[in-house]
Amino acid sequence: MNGKEDRVLKIKTIKDGIVIDHISHGRAPDVLQILGIDNQFKDSVTIAMNVPSKILGKKDIVKVENRDIDSNEINKIAIIAPNATINKIRNYRVVEKKKVTLPKSIVGILRCPNPSCITNKEREPVRSVFIVKQKDPLVLACKYCEREISGEDITLSITT
Secondary structure, X not given: OOOOOOOOOOOOOOOOEEEEEEEEOOOHHHHXXXXXXXXXXXXXEEEEEXXXXXXXXXXXXXXXXXXXXXXXXXXXXXXXXXXXXXXXXXXXXXXXXXXXXXXXXXXXXXXXXXXXXXXXXXXXXXXXXXXXXXXXXXXXXXXXXXXXXXXXXXXXXXXX
16 A cells, blocks of 8 residues: 555455445435344345445445345335435346336325324325425425425335
């Protein structure tokens, strides 16, 4: 080395699992929560936060060994990290790479923060539906009561 901070941190490759890349910086813990990964998870989990990125400026990366991902989890990730890519790894190789896409309407993933909304009434089995009003920054509106949510309120409204 020539004295500069040119060191490269090598992260162990995984044989099977998922790598979620291009996560909005600071959102890796939210991705772990969406995936239900906590201190009880037995397999390897690697988190890189605030990694330099040409596209995003800074990004987070999450690698999870021996774990797959379903469409509901992908939709939740798209809400908090609309630039994320999901890489499925099998036998140390990327077998599928998918960029998340934010749907025009989000069904059953968020809880409306309006306590009077019909989606929050026990006697009314109505799933929440949020319409994307604006993508950057993200603004969503409840289809039923028209309550708008944005920013951290979106993250807090994600159902587990």
